[in-house]
Amino acid sequence: MVPYEYLGMVLSGKSLYRMAHNERFKMHLKTIKNVMKKLKKDRFLLLFFFSGFFLVAFVFVTLGDMFYRQTGDMPALIGAAKNSTILTAIWISISAASVSALIAFIFGVPLAYILARKDFAFKSVIEGIIDIPIMIPHVVAGIALYGVFMRSGIIGAPFGKLGIVFVDAFPGIVAAMLFMSLPYLVDTAREGFKTVDPRLENVSRSLGASQWTTFRKITFPLASPSIFNGCILCWARGVSEFSAVLIIAYFPKSAPVMIYDLFTMYGLTSSRPASILLVSICLVIFIILRASKHGEKR
Amino acid sequence: MITVKNLQRKWKEFHLKDINLTIEKGEYFVILGPTAAGKTLLLELIAGFYIPDAGEIWLHGDNVTTATPEDRKVGFVYQDYALFPHFTVKENVEYGLRIKKIPKDKINKESQAMMDLLGITYLKDRYPATLSGGEKQKTAIGRALMLNPHILLLDEPLSALDARTKAGLQDELKKIHNESDITIIHVTHDQTEAMIMADRIGIMMEGQIVQTGTTHEIFNTPKNRMIADFVGTENVLEGHISKKIDGLAIIDTGSNEIFAISDLETGSKVHVFIRPEDIIISKETQQTSARNKLKTKIKKIIHLGAIVRIELDNELVAFTTKQSAEELKLNIDEHIYVSFKTTAVHTVGR
Numbered sequence: 001m002v003p004y005e006y007l008g009m010v011l012s013g014k015s016l017y018r019m020a021h022n023e024r025f026k027m028h029l030k031t032i033k034n035v036m037k038k039l040k041k042d043r044f045l046l047l048f049f050f051s052g053f054f055l056v057a058f059v060f061v062t063l064g065d066m067f068y069r070q071t072g073d074m075p076a077l078i079g080a081a082k083n084s085t086i087l088t089a090i091w092i093s094i095s096a097a098s099v100s101a102l103i104a105f106i107f108g109v110p111l112a113y114i115l116a117r118k119d120f121a122f123k124s125v126i127e128g129i130i131d132i133p134i135m136i137p138h139v140v141a142g143i144a145l146y147g148v149f150m151r152s153g154i155i156g157a158p159f160g161k162l163g164i165v166f167v168d169a170f171p172g173i174v175a176a177m178l179f180m181s182l183p184y185l186v187d188t189a190r191e192g193f194k195t196v197d198p199r200l201e202n203v204s205r206s207l208g209a210s211q212w213t214t215f216r217k218i219t220f221p222l223a224s225p226s227i228f229n230g231c232i233l234c235w236a237r238g239v240s241e242f243s244a245v246l247i248i249a250y251f252p253k254s255a256p257v258m259i260y261d262l263f264t265m266y267g268l269t270s271s272r273p274a275s276i277l278l279v280s281i282c283l284v285i286f287i288i289l290r291a292s293k294h295g296e297k298r
Numbered sequence: 299m300i301t302v303k304n305l306q307r308k309w310k311e312f313h314l315k316d317i318n319l320t321i322e323k324g325e326y327f328v329i330l331g332p333t334a335a336g337k338t339l340l341l342e343l344i345a346g347f348y349i350p351d352a353g354e355i356w357l358h359g360d361n362v363t364t365a366t367p368e369d370r371k372v373g374f375v376y377q378d379y380a381l382f383p384h385f386t387v388k389e390n391v392e393y394g395l396r397i398k399k400i401p402k403d404k405i406n407k408e409s410q411a412m413m414d415l416l417g418i419t420y421l422k423d424r425y426p427a428t429l430s431g432g433e434k435q436k437t438a439i440g441r442a443l444m445l446n447p448h449i450l451l452l453d454e455p456l457s458a459l460d461a462r463t464k465a466g467l468q469d470e471l472k473k474i475h476n477e478s479d480i481t482i483i484h485v486t487h488d489q490t491e492a493m494i495m496a497d498r499i500g501i502m503m504e505g506q507i508v509q510t511g512t513t514h515e516i517f518n519t520p521k522n523r524m525i526a527d528f529v530g531t532e533n534v535l536e537g538h539i540s541k542k543i544d545g546l547a548i549i550d551t552g553s554n555e556i557f558a559i560s561d562l563e564t565g566s567k568v569h570v571f572i573r574p575e576d577i578i579i580s581k582e583t584q585q586t587s588a589r590n591k592l593k594t595k596i597k598k599i600i601h602l603g604a605i606v607r608i609e610l611d612n613e614l615v616a617f618t619t620k621q622s623a624e625e626l627k628l629n630i631d632e633h634i635y636v637s638f639k640t641t642a643v644h645t646v647g648r
Contacts, residue, residue: 199380202347205367206374207394208445217397221384 063279070276073269080273089258090278094285096170096254097238100177104185104234109227112186113219116193134183142247145176149248172249177238184233192226193219232289239282299323300344300449300481305353307343312336314343315505317353321498323448324479326472328492330516331502332528337485338377340502341451344483346370358448370449373442377454379434381426387437388413388422394445412440416470432463436470443474452484456491468494489530493517501525518573519644526571532615533572536648539564546589546640553612557589558643568645576642577616579608580635581626588637596632599623610636 040046070077080086115127133141149156149166156166166172196219204214220227242256250257255278263271305317314336321327329337343350344357346367354363362370381390389396391412395405413419416436426434435455442450455471456464472495475482486492492499493513500510501520509521520526526534537551539562547560549570556570583591595611606623608616616636618626628634 197380199376200382202342202345202367203374203376203380203441204382204393205347206345206370206372207397207441208368209393209397210366210368213397218382 066272066279067276070272073273076269077273077276080277083274085253086255086258086274086277089253089255089274090281092170092173092252093239093255093278094281096173097177097181097235097241100174100181100238101185101231101235103174103178104182105227105231108182108185108230108234109189109220112189112227112230113193113215115186116190117198130186131183133180138180138241138243139247141179142176142244145172145179145244145248149175166248168249168251170249170252173245173252173254176244176248177241180241180244181234181237184237185227185230188230188233189223189227192223192230195226196222228289232286236282236286239278299356299358300483301354301356302340302344303354303356305340305343305350305355307339307348307350307352309339309348312339313505314339314350317507319500319507319510321481321483323358323481326475326482326484326495326497328496328499329483329485329502329507330487330489330492330496330499330529331485332487335502336505337487337502338453341374341453341483341485344449345372345374345451371445371447373445373447373450375435375438375442375450375452375455377457379426379438381429381434381437381441383426386423386425387418387429387433390426390437391440391444393441398445408444412444416440430463431459432467435459435463435467439467439471439474448481450480450482452482454486455484457486457488464491471495489517489528501528503528518642520571520646522646523569523648526569530573531571531644532574533570533577533613535570535572535613536567537570538567547645549643549645551613554592554614556643557640558645559640560645562645562647567648569648571644571646572614572638572642574607574615574617577614577636577638579616579618579622579626579628580637583635584637586637588639590640590643591635591637593633593635596628596630596634599628599630610634612636 111130115123146167147153149159149172151157151160151165151167159166159171164171166175200218200222201214204218205211209217240256241254242260245254246257246260253261255274259271259274259278262274300319300321302317302319305314307314311334317340329340331337339348342348344355346362346365346369349364354361356362357370357372382393385393388409392405392409395408410419413422416439418433418436418440421429421433421437426437429437439455452471456467459467468491471482471484474480484495486495496513498510498512499516500507501516502508503524509516509525511519516525517529517531520529520531523534535551535554535556537549537556539547539560540550540555541548542564545559547558547562547564549556549558549560549568551570556572558570560566560568562568578586578588583593592612592614594614596608597611598609600607600609601620604620606618606620606628608618608623608628610616614636626634
């Protein structure tokens with residue numbers, strides 16, 4: 001029995017008596033008691049532990065409850081996993097987020113480096129512009145994007161001549177995801193570059209390396225953990241984008257749009273399996289990416 | 299030869315003002331100055347990490363003022379070594395050669411020879427984070443020397459090391475310098491280090507080179523009171539030339555009359571500098587060639603290991619060895635005689 005199962009039992013009102021007499025439960029309780037005993041010695045850590053635990057519990061209970069409720073209707077979950085429309089929507093979300101993360105990486109890393117290394121006029125204005133997508137409501141971002149990327153928009157029109165359409169098309173989803181997620185990459189990469197001592201670059205150049213070679217061999221590898229984290233955050237933010245995507249590209253349906261449709265048309269029971277599927281796939285990718293980075297670090 | 303002409307650069311709180319410097323080929327030149335004098339900035343300008351606001355830098359006959367660091371062929375070692383943390387010792391040492399795309403076997407051979415020379419071969423697979431200060435410094439020096447630079451710039455290279463490691467590395471640097479025709483500019487705030495290492499010294503204060511000269515010139519004839527204070531001339535007295543006899547000036551400092559060699563006119567107000575190690579202490583008046591013989595009283599005795607610092611009632615400070623102090627059986631408030639030669643007295647107008 002794992003902790004969320006206890007939680008499930010409590011939430012579903014199952015026998016607390018049965019749970020209290022479960023041997024493994026008693027063992028877990030003992031471990032928790034030991035940890036608490038140690039923490040009691042340090043009230044400062046105890047306070048921080050509980051304030052942090054509140055956030056973890058908030059996320060865990062919300063998602064855990066969704067997963068637990070679905071365990072009562074496994075055929076629906078299996079059905080969703082076999083449903084090509086749902087799988088296509090998830091694929092669209094994942095692939096569009098990957099393309100947007102790649103574009104953010106290509107253009108964001110040089111910008112992050114400049115912001116980390118150089119002081120220049122209006123630097124704080126540029127930093128503010130980059131962070132605007134974090135501040136504005138996503139619907140507002142969607143409306144702004146629609147205006148720019150529609151067929152007569154300042155970006156949409158020239159691209160339209162090249163045969164690239166954004167409204168109700170895959171490039172539109174990418175554009176919306178890119179707009180909403182680029183601050184995460186730029187900000188994280190900038191902080192990463194700041195941790196690399198500029199004197200390492202100086203020494204590298206005194207040893208005959210050009211600026212480009214120095215960046216490739218010294219700066220980028222040393223800042224790469226932060227850049228990698230930025231890419232993951234950027235990608236994850238892209239996958240989860242809904243409002244902006246909904247306005248610029250209702251079709252082809254990305255996973256959040258598809259799930260919202262299912263919810264409004266058929267209710268909670270129909271939208272939950274697709275949601276669980278999306279969360280599970282993203283979670284697996286997230287864990288693999290984090291684990292690969294951790295392994296590399298070691 | 300390194301020539302710096304009217305160099306100026308403003309950067310954050312530092313401001314280099316009109317730096318002029320000529321350093322001969324093969325010279326070991328030490329830039330000595332207090333913290334925040336702009337020493338590192340000057341070195342970084344010579345290396346090409348920054349472009350000056352005004353002035354010129356010439357390296358071996360070429361004007362390199364706006365040249366990139368990679369084109370200057372200058373080795374650079376920072377105070378905290380700046381080793382590449384993601385490379386091993388061997389990879390750090392080989393970095394310059396790898397950039398030049400030299401064949402692997404040649405790189406291996408040359409890096410092995412360099413690591414052998416510096417005695418760091420056993421560390422070759424270790425990462426910088428696992429090295430001691432001395433090991434890091436040797437790696438940084440090895441890395442800088444691998445490309446056989448004509449010029450090596452050392453920014454406080456020994457300041458973070460313990461006394462023993464420091465002494466070892468001083469010998470190592472001297473050896474490297476003597477066995478090649480490399481020009482070294484070594485920045486430090488440590489006077490002893492400057493005295494040991496330098497062929498010539500440049501004193502840098504508040505963004506300016508205020509005096510250059512040999513070790514003897516800098517430490518015995520400082521140009522002004524500020525330099526004298528910095529280079530440890532503890533006896534800095536104010537006075538005026540009361541009269542001149544046979545080319546010798548008699549300086550009245552209020553508490554003493556001091557004989558000195560000076561070109562200044564009678565009546566001139568002067569600063570008098572006497573290094574504490576030039577003052578000889580005795581219990582009885584002695585027949586010596588020293589013109590300056592003063593009777594005074596001991597105010598304070600401070601033991602500094604092998605050296606004893608004696609503060610006297612007449613504002614002077616003298617150094618003597620521990621052995622001499624023990625032999626003389628010096629006591630506080632005891633009357634003694636101090637003597638010093640006129641050549642040990644340096645005067646400058648004020």
